[in-house]
Amino acid sequence: MIYAALFYAIALFTVAGAFGVAFSENVVYSAFSLMATLLGAAGLYVFLGADFLAAVQLLVYVGGILVLTLFAIMLTHQISDVEVSNRAVGRWPALGLVGFVGIAMATALVRAPWKVSGEVVAKAAGEGTTYGIGDAFLGPFLLPFELASIVLLTALVGAIVLSRKEIRD
């Protein structure tokens, strides 16, 4: 019962954060709402017994990506003076799109053959998922893992090239 209450609390937190991202008129507020969403997602991972994933979620998304997002927002032109910086354009097409995607996702949710088994979660919670993830990365999923690394490396090099413009004068 307590667990269920906790779960719904966290889920609510996550969804509220997501709504905050979408509906906040100030882009900085949106970014901070995103943090709530990411934290909530990490909490949900904990519920799934995915401890490693939860920590990485925090580390990468909150510690890295969110901070960088905030960084970019704060350094953007004139952001500090503007109250309303998230202007809504094209509400109706957006509604249509959201409706379509929402229906598709709901269908997927209902139809998916969820493997809900307390055993898996309990096993993961008992000994952790780190070993499993490590084995999977360097075993069956080696190629995607390496490909992802190469993509990231390319992105890194690209970022360096972009930011290393010759400073004039």
Added chain:
Amino acid sequence: MQQLADRLIDTGFLQGLPRGLGYVIVVALFAFLMLNFIMLVAGVTSWLERRVWARIQSRIGPNRVGPQGSIQWLADGIKNIMKEDIVPSAADAPLFRFAPYLAMMGFFGAFAVVPFGDGLIVADINIGVLYVSAVTALVVVGILMAGWSSNNKWALLGGIRSAAQIISYEIPAALAVLTVVLFTGTLSMQGIIRAQGWAPWNWFLFHNPFTFVAFFLFFVSALAEGNRTPFDLPEAESELVAGAFTEYSGLRSLLFFLVEWGNLYLIGAICTTLFLGGWQVPAFTDSGLVLGLAQVLTFFLKAYFLVFVAMWVRGTLPRVRVDQLMTLCWKYLVPIAFVNMILAAFFAAILPNGSIFVKAGMCVFGLGLAVHFFQRVLFHLRRAKPELHLSPIV
């Protein structure tokens, strides 16, 4: 901790309640105890820092409240709580009010996995080290939030500096941690400590040359992540007034200071866990209680030694510039950390359990280094006596 909660519930405490609710109550109780403990640690650290710093600077420091001023921190805390909590009219009030709590949350969460003794840990989760890096990320967001919401450009600059610094230095810190993890095979804090022994040659510091390097990498990066001199740019008072905390007053300002000093202790504690053998003591007695106390004492002494070193560094070194900070991280620490980790991996593959010769050699090397260092500072040590009451000319 779950066992403890189970035991508490089984032995009659909280009888009649559903087990889940019992857990919640126990957790809340622990959180409350932990919070007070952290306040104590942060407060004592602040007093210690002021005394150590004063001594380095040939002053006396706070010495009025309590014996040797030892409860000065309490007086300061009460003073700060009673002060007016000012929110600037141009500030973004909700974020401004919330930011200190966010920062507080981040560092408070990290204390959950600090192993003070064998079994004396709030939660020995099996990704402990990763968890620490993860939750301390919240501190960055808190500081950024504080910087932005203050609507003060100095504060904004401070926040941005802080964010840039912390996300950069997270990389060498994590790599240094991973170097240790290569040898332990676990991310759990207790597991890492159990992989070491009480004797220095069983510590990871002297395990092999690579963990030795990793220790310094980690310590430097941790200083940077904790915004300590020489990396205290986010609150560089001579440049940015007080950085992200410029507009804060009263309790909220106190919370930020709590985070700062608590973080200092956290740095020491994690370094101790990873490299200095944590709470490991020789089993000199059968009494579990005495042994436990000895463990806690050992852990605190080691951690506070590192805290002292950080204070010493703060008392000695100037602050680096922002570009030098980034240069140090990206051009020196990150490559060194990568190379170090790869070499450590080779070492782990060849000698998975380490070698007694390597350990002995590293111990001797470390000792030599320490001796050399102390010889260099002897000049200052001789003069370090406070000469406050003696006028040299009368």
Added chain:
Amino acid sequence: MSHAIDIDLHREGPGGLETEEMTLNMGPQHPSTHGVLRFVVKADGEVMRRAIPDIGYLHRSIEKIAEKVGYHGFMPYTDRVDYVSAMQCNQGWAMACEKLAGIEVPRRGEYCRVIASEFGRIASHLISVGATGMDMGAITPFTHAIREREYINDILEELCGARLTFNYMRIGGCAWDLPPGFAKRAIAYLDRFEPLIDEYDELISFNKIYVERLANVAPITAERAISWNLVGPNLRGSGVRYDVRRDVPYSAYPEFEFDVPVGTGERGTLGDCYDRYMVRMREIRQSCRILRQALEGIPAGPVVAKVPRTFKPAPGAVHVRVEASRGDMGWFAVSDGTAFPVRVHIRTGSYAAMAAIEELSKGLMIADLVAVIASLDIVAPEVDR
């Protein structure tokens, strides 16, 4: 002191991106502005486009006061021109009056002046180098420097009863003779102090981070320094070997042996912040040298010449220069034969240094601005008077 500063600056960053230019208001209350200075900093992130100094917040119309209070009465006000090293300001005004009236100062009086001035110089330079360290984030050198300065203040208190605004000198000499045993105690103090300079060097001057923070920052060529009228250690830091004490000898200085340290670009470019800092460190040693000679060779006799109570110099204008702690301090005084000067103008070292900052600051980082202010050793009251 101006409230509106509008300067059109192009706002294109590297790579043709339009970046936001921040206007930062540094001061009048800011921890590193050494008094009440104000800079309007146009910054692009951490890099400054320029820092525009805005002065006048400490303007106390000392020059106007001089026209109202007469020659003798102005002496205490000169302390306030540069309260960090008030002795040389005293001396400047005294010398201006003496030159107007043609008064000869007794030799012992000149020696007393030198002793007082050089102690004042050491105290001032200690503050300067300590504050430089503090602005770079190292607080310990400052407290150590302040500790020694307190002892020097003790010495000067023995001499004149004041610790900050000395009002020690008079037209025609000094107010008081040295107290008994003063020379012995002062030399004993110098014996203690001189090894400490090595300690400062060990503690901060050769610290890697410190050197990195100061070296190559805001170098000033000798030509620029001269055309900006930088004086004293700021000028010598650029490699110009010019010291009023040596090149335009006054007081008893010709009788002493001392070197004029100049910047050598030892850790970076000639004339960078580190050079200016090191010149101050070396000048402290030279001041100790002068002090030893003066304390040992002080002649007997009176310390003050006979000067009438109502002091009415002949009409005329003089411009005297003294080597104050912040360099060549020019005292321009015009008399019309009455008991009140027509005009007194004080041209100080910090004034010129402050004027140079706008040019110097282009393209530096905000942290460097702090280093520049500290290394130019700007004292706000001296700028505004």
Added chain:
Amino acid sequence: MDADGIHRALREKFAGAVDPDWVAGEWPIVTVGSASVAEVCRLLRDEPALGFDCLSNLSGVDRKDDDRIEVWYHLLSYRHRHQVALRTTTPRLDPVLPTVSHLWPIANWLERECWDLLGVRFVDHPDLRRLLMPEDWVGHPLRKDFVEPDEYHGISTRRESLLKL
């Protein structure tokens, strides 16, 4: 170059503007007509033998009795180690002088100060604003006939004398 030489060099170029008499002293005083101050200064700076590379001081003096304002330029040469003081006068009612701020950067502030405190207008000065006094201050305080206003933005400038207590 000695003072006589400097004076002779100036007389050669600016016979009409430079006074034939000069006053000897540590700073030899040469009197210059107000209109040609800038030209004289340029010669002093650019002529290699003169080489005055530094404007040490620029001070204005209000000579109320003679109804004129005197401006003194104290010039230094670090290269040749000689010095000279130029003295020029300008009418008190409308004091105008050519600027020398293009010759020595320090003159920028010194002239601003002179404008601020004495009201001497320097023609062609790039940025002739008040330096020490607030932007909206009325009058030039170092003028002999300057009367302190009773209040500034509602702040009284009058103080009770402490001696009355």
